[in-house]
Amino acid sequence: MKRIEWIDIAKGQTIFLVVLVHVLEGIYKTNLFPEAKLGLECSMSGIFLIIMPIFLALSGYLYKVPQNRKYFIDQFKKKAWNLLWPSIIFSVIYVGLQQCAGGDVHEGHQWSSLLTMGITPIGYLWFLETLFLTWLLMSALFSLKINIWFQALIYVGLVFVGWHVQGPLILQDVCVWSIFFFLGYLIKNNSKIMLQSGVVIGSLIVLLMTLYAQSQIPTEWYDTNGPTPLIMLGKLASVIVAFKFFQVLHLKRTKMYWLNAGKNSLIIYLVHAPLASILRILLLKLGINNFYLLTFLILIFTWELSRWVAWISLRYRPLQIIFYPTRWWSDRTKERS
Numbered sequence: 001m002k003r004i005e006w007i008d009i010a011k012g013q014t015i016f017l018v019v020l021v022h023v024l025e026g027i028y029k030t031n032l033f034p035e036a037k038l039g040l041e042c043s044m045s046g047i048f049l050i051i052m053p054i055f056l057a058l059s060g061y062l063y064k065v066p067q068n069r070k071y072f073i074d075q076f077k078k079k080a081w082n083l084l085w086p087s088i089i090f091s092v093i094y095v096g097l098q099q100c101a102g103g104d105v106h107e108g109h110q111w112s113s114l115l116t117m118g119i120t121p122i123g124y125l126w127f128l129e130t131l132f133l134t135w136l137l138m139s140a141l142f143s144l145k146i147n148i149w150f151q152a153l154i155y156v157g158l159v160f161v162g163w164h165v166q167g168p169l170i171l172q173d174v175c176v177w178s179i180f181f182f183l184g185y186l187i188k189n190n191s192k193i194m195l196q197s198g199v200v201i202g203s204l205i206v207l208l209m210t211l212y213a214q215s216q217i218p219t220e221w222y223d224t225n226g227p228t229p230l231i232m233l234g235k236l237a238s239v240i241v242a243f244k245f246f247q248v249l250h251l252k253r254t255k256m257y258w259l260n261a262g263k264n265s266l267i268i269y270l271v272h273a274p275l276a277s278i279l280r281i282l283l284l285k286l287g288i289n290n291f292y293l294l295t296f297l298i299l300i301f302t303w304e305l306s307r308w309v310a311w312i313s314l315r316y317r318p319l320q321i322i323f324y325p326t327r328w329w330s331d332r333t334k335e336r337s
Contacts, residue, residue, distance in 0.1 A: 003263070004062075005255075005259065006246045006247050006249070007058055007061065007062065007246075007262070008258070008259045008262030008263055009246060009249065009251065009255070009258045009259060009262055010054065010058055010242065010243075010246040010262065011055070011058060011261070011262035011263075011265040012257075012258035012259065012260070012261030012262035012263075012265065013246075013258055013261075013262075014051055014054050014055055014058075014242075014265075015055075015261060015262070015265040015268050015269060016261065016303065017047050017050075017051050018051050018055075018269065018272070019268070019272045019276070019299065019302055019303050019306065020047065020299060021043070021044055021047040021048055021051065022124070022272065022273060022276055023276050023280075023295065023298050023299045023302060024040050024043055024044055024047075024295070025044055026276055026277065026280050026298070027040065027280065027291070027294065027295060027298070028040040028041070028044065030280075030284070032284075032289070033291045035291070036291050040222075041221070041222035042222070044222045044223075044224075045211065045214060045215070045221065045222040045223075045224050046211065046224075048222075048223070048224040048225040049207075049210070049211065049214075049224040049231060049234060049235060049238060050207075050235070050238040050242065052127065052177070052180075052225070053180045053227075053235045053236065053238055053239050054238065054239060054242045055127070056130075056131065056134070056177055056180035056181045056184065057180050057181065057183050057184030057187070057239040057242075057243070058184060059131060059135075059181055059184065060138075060180065060181035060182060060183060060184025060185040060186075060188075061184040061185065061187060061188045061243075062184075063135070063138065063181070063184070063185050063188075065139075065142045066139050066142065066143060072139060072143065075135075075139070076136070076139075077326075078326050079132050079135055079136075080132065081325040081326050081329075082266075082324070082325065082326055083128045083129070083131060083132040084128065084129065084132055085322075085325050086128065086266075086270055086322060086323060086325075087117075087121075087125045087128040087129055088117070089322055090125060090270050090271075090274070091114060091117050091121075091122040091125055092114060093274060094109070094122055094123055094125070094273065094274055095109045095110075095111060095113060095114060095122060097274050097277065097278065098277075099111065109122055109123070118170065119168045119169065119170055120168070120169045120170070121169065121170060121173075123273065124269075124273045126169075126170070126173055127269070129170055129173075130170065130173045130174055130177050130178075131181075133170065133174045134174055134177065134178040134181045135181070137174065137178055138151075138178070138181065138182065138185070141154065148186075151182065152182065152186075155178055155179040155182045156179065158174075158175040158176070158178060158179070159175060159176055159179055159227075159232065161175050162174075162175025162176035163176065163228075163229060176226070176227045176232075177227065179236070180227075180235070180236070180239060183236060183239055184239065187239070187240070187243055194240060195240065195243060195244050195247070199240060200240055200241060200244045202237075203237035203238075203240040203241050204237070204241050206233055206234055206237040207234050207237045207238050207241055209234070210230075210231050210233060210234025210235075210237070211234065213230060213231075214230060214231055214234075217230075260307075261307065264307065264310030264311075266323070267306070267309060267310040267313060267323050268303075268306040268307065268309075268310055270323070271305075271306050271309045271310075272302055272303075272306045275301075275302045275305050275306060276298060276302045279297070279298045279301050279302055280294075280298050283297055283298060310323075317331075
């Protein structure tokens with residue numbers, strides 16, 4: 001499938017925001033910089049509100065309805081290997097690094113948590129499992145020939161199930177997040193209606209009102225990562241605003257930079273969290289305690305090292321087993337034939 005430039009640019013700039021907010025969150029949780037507390041909370045509130053909805057919606061925009069059983073089975077295998085296999089590997093890496101770091105990490109996972117990572121994902125890797133199951137859910141609904149607007153009702157219903165019914169964490173994630181994947185698909189097929197100026201302006205107003213409403217919560221108002229009832233409409237609105245923004249965005253000098261970052265966004269997502277944690281611990285131990293310098297160094301090194309891992313993984317075959325398992329297997333099969 002031919003790549004869509006604005007999609008890759010959107011992925012590239014959104015994954016940069018993911019890296020940024022996780023760097024800020026890591027520094028925030030150290031409690032070492034009380035003077036920067038408000039600025040960190042405001043930044044996290046705004047970025048967490050939009051990043052995951054945009055990513056899921058971009059994936060939904062690229063979704064292709066299975067036309068036959070063979071295509072579904074082929075895509076199922078490809079998605080499972082390319083999403084779940086790296087998730088398993090990095091779950092082990094992430095837990096291992098946390099065990100080595102001991103008290104220097106904020107949220108440690110025990111080795112035993114790996115046994116239930118299919119039910120309770122490890123940290124930031126929830127996204128990959130949720131993306132796979134959301135793709136599977138949508139494919140199942142299309143295979144059952146369910147009308148697109150009835151599907152919309154199903155996704156809305158799942159949101160309420162996720163809010164009010166306790167169950168395995170991964171299933172709750174699928175319930176509340178799958179609607180964003182579906183929204184991306186809807187926009188692709190109804191862009192003239194859903195991305196017209198009036199809808200975009202209205203969505204921007206809803207987004208700003210959501211930020212204000214969230215800021216009035218007395219405790220942990222900055223925590224906008226999960227799609228709670230208060231901020232769900234704002235998260236949905238952010239997708240429409242972002243899609244319109246990236247479609248009209250014209251880059252010149254930095255175009256290739258963001259295109260490449262977008263193409264490698266999955267690898268950057270996988271490696272950025274452990275890298276940011278290692279760099280934060282290391283730089284603090286080296287005595288770098290200036291907030292702005294620390295933030296800058298962690299961000300730049302995490303971002304560029306993540307991009308370097310993505311670059312080298314294309315050239316070093318053993319790494320392709322981790323990041324591109326289906327490509328690695330395809331190349332190996334061609335060599336044997």
